[in-house]
Amino acid sequence: MSILSRRQFLLTSTAASGLVMVHPFSASAAAGQAHLRLLCTTDLHCHIRPYDYYADKPVDTVGLSRTANLIEGVRAEATNTMTFDNGDYMQGNPMADYIAYSKGMKEGDTHPVIAAMNVLGYDCGTLGNHEFNYGMDFLGLVNAKAGYPLVCANFAHKLGASPREDDLYLDPYIILDRELTDGAGNKLPIKVGVIGFVPPQIMEWDRGHLEGKYNTRDIVQAGAAWVPQMREEGADIVVALAHTGIDAGGQSEGMENAALYLAGVEGIDVVITGHQHLNFPGKDFEGPGIDNDKGTLMGKPAVQAGFWGNHMGLIDLMLEHDGNAWKIATHSSEIRPIFKRGEDRSITALTTDYAPVLHSSDQVHEATLKYVRAKVGETSAPLYSYFALVADDPSVQIVSNAQLWYVKKLLEDTPEGKLPLLSAAAPFKAGGRGGPDYYTDVPKGPLAIKNVADLYLYPNTLQAVKVTGAQVKDWLERSAGMFNHVPAGSSDALLLNPDFPSYNFDVIDGVTYKIDITQPAKFDKDGAVVNPETNRIVDLQFEGKPIDPKAEFVIATNNYRAGGGGNFPGADGSTVLYRAPDTNRDVIVRYIHDKGTVSPQADANWSFAPAKGTTVLFETGPKAQTYLEDVKSRGLDIEPVTGGEGGFARYRISL
Incomplete structure (x- = not known):
């Protein structure tokens, strides 16, 4: 299998309709070859709009409505796309709390984040650990209105003697029947298997909602058990929606961040990871089995697309049909941001809102503003x-x-x-x-x-x-x-x-x-x-x-x-x-x-305990200067210095 570096990403060509951005896979695809683009979001935490309800002001750094514009743009570029969500979608800001604690949910209601995601037409999703924060009844009401299937292979009402005997809360996986258009314009069927995972630690973090009624299984163990069955059922490719992070420190049973070792499970082709609110490919991870340049974990294409909608994950697959099934010939991975931060700490939006997603939450947005301003x-x-x-x-x-x-x-x-x-x-x-x-x-x-x-x-x-x-x-x-x-x-x-x-x-x-x-x-x-x-x-x-x-x-x-x-x-x-x-x-x-x-x-x-002749550097927000004298009055020997990175201000503390 050959791999395209994410640095080689776009080719530019001129078409009758104007300037068109064409991915190399699409440009080179022939008969029996198809370019499939997998788009994903993760850790949205109910950030539907580019609005900070804590500060009560619009921002350019968050929002599914912004990510959605990237998604729609990629769909317009590509013949074949699929879109996935990787969990932690419904909790995490005052709008989410307003729905859960003030407005409430009843049977037949559609949660605003589900309404927004339904607008985009996701192909599949999985659960994140924060989905359990409001209790199982609430989770059931929210998920009932999802216009796409949800899967999770390691969360169960009761564990059996083996993973495939577990009484699971959701289906462990789904085989999606789709149709691909190849480079010659022919339409060919494909079976895409999608399997989901959640951190086992939910049994600790939401013990009050789950203890005695549910249980979890090790992520890698569950994957190794179910993926062969997906292959037996004809899955051409297998995508893992893994609400778990990347940790190269060594595999252990029940580990929270197991995406790297999940990628090593035979039969899994693609890993969509999350939970850590970090970026992959990028500079956030390194270690054996992690390749940021190629965008792979254990040689498999993978992404972790930040949080709150600040990035869209994108995996490009060049698929080849051998007459019986599709195989991945080449792949690339990247994440696309919705904003960039300048050296002067300024924020520049890199996209605009996708209006249908934005307007899906207009009413609940206004209600949330009244709620938070009380x-x-x-x-x-x-x-x-x-x-x-x-x-x-x-x-x-x-x-x-x-x-x-x-x-x-x-x-x-x-x-x-x-x-x-x-x-x-x-x-x-x-x-x-x-x-x-x-x-x-x-x-x-x-x-x-x-x-x-x-x-x-x-x-x-x-x-x-x-x-x-x-x-x-x-x-x-x-x-x-x-x-x-x-x-x-x-x-x-x-x-x-x-x-x-x-x-x-x-x-x-x-x-x-x-x-x-x-x-x-x-x-x-x-x-x-x-x-x-x-x-x-x-x-x-x-x-x-x-x-x-x-x-x-x-x-x-x-x-x-x-x-x-x-x-x-x-x-x-x-x-x-x-x-x-x-x-x-x-x-x-x-x-x-x-x-x-x-x-x-x-x-x-x-x-801090005194340490004569010792100084340390500490970075904080630039607005900290306003409160510098207050914190010094409490005995901290601190002064501003130059050299802060990424918009942060730097201070020196003398111990």
Whole structure:
């Protein structure tokens, strides 16, 4: 099989109708050869329109209506196309929450993201992990109106003795009968097999909805079991819709990001991956079996098309018919962005809206605006997350305050109510993959639902766990993996570990502590112990005294963390003391209603341990300058420097 580099992509020719962009496969296809283009979206998270409901303004960086224009453009260029969605389609912004929590869904209703996707006429889709956030009844109502089949091979009502004996929630795969036009204009049938997968970790992340009623199987194991049957049923090519990411660190059973090893399953021809909100081909992945230039995983064409509609995935296949079946002769992979960011941090749109998709959500868009603009209270201080990864932060503080307020009332007059109460919360919007504008920034004054949604992005429910003092320390040691190891005396070392997500950087309120980054991290980015003797968390105190490792504490947190999300010590599902019926976001709204005016100034309960002669570099959004003096007043020795990349601003911190 030969491979076309994605750098060779387009040929230009002049036709009677004007300038036409012709792919080399189409230009060279002869009789018995056909060019098939596979288009895909992934991790839309209900971003139908180019609108940021948290900031309440139009943007050019998100939106299926923009991606749809790319899709329609490619369809117009090509004789043969198919379009797929790779999951995480219905949750992830205030419109999604408005539908789930305020407007509601009843039988016969069409969810706005399904309405938009139906306009585009997808061929097939699969489930993502966030599809389960609102519960199984809601999921069923949403999917009932999809105008395309949904498949998933590793999510079941009950597991059998082998994958093919599982009582699956959806069909594991589908064989789509399509017709291809070859290079000579002949029409020939083809059978395209499509199989889907979801991360097994949904059983931890949405335990409350799934435990005791459903189960999952290892992705690669499920693929290896079902693909031979797809071939037996006549599939010419097999496309894997894999809502799982790419990890070259070695295969293990039940792994979350298994796309690379799934690509190694015999009989799979194409892998559409996602979940990580990253880009492939590109610069985000490297390692054995990963070829960014050719756009392949284990030699198979593959894509990961970002998130929120910011990219469209495109795989081009040159197919040859041997008289009996189609085979892939040549292939190429690429992702097409909807915008570009200039060196001056400016955003330039690379496409416009596809009007039918945009207009499919006009009414619900207006209703969502009313929903997010509703006032719930006041704040006496600004809420921002620009420095949330380097200092105690007001956007995290208000979440902790609300969780403490809620759980304290719940545990009144119970034995556990006499235990010390702590609260764990993490910054969700802290730049990173979201870019230099991806921060919370709420001014002093009125607070609306959109501001609360901005503080807490996910529809998690509040839970409380009972842990020991030793587990409190290790919980914080796990969080401290956010920072690179910086030996004492280092000059301008990079502070943050880019592979460590900000939502795993828990700050625990109710204790005081320092983080010594001159020590190696005890845990790696996945929560595995790598340096058992290290101690990054120093001077850990409760009520002014060193914490007792054997003492018991209650920590207010969310269902994701309490159920094992992030692999935190003391949070594996077995320590859950209370499962609240309310979302963390609702708890924050109730807290603000109760207080009328909140005062969320950070209490500086954590800081970096001093390290004489040591400086580190930290990147954040350019608007951070507004709050520089505020964060310096809390003891952080920080100053702006030049050199930020990708629109970020760079700062130097002296330890």
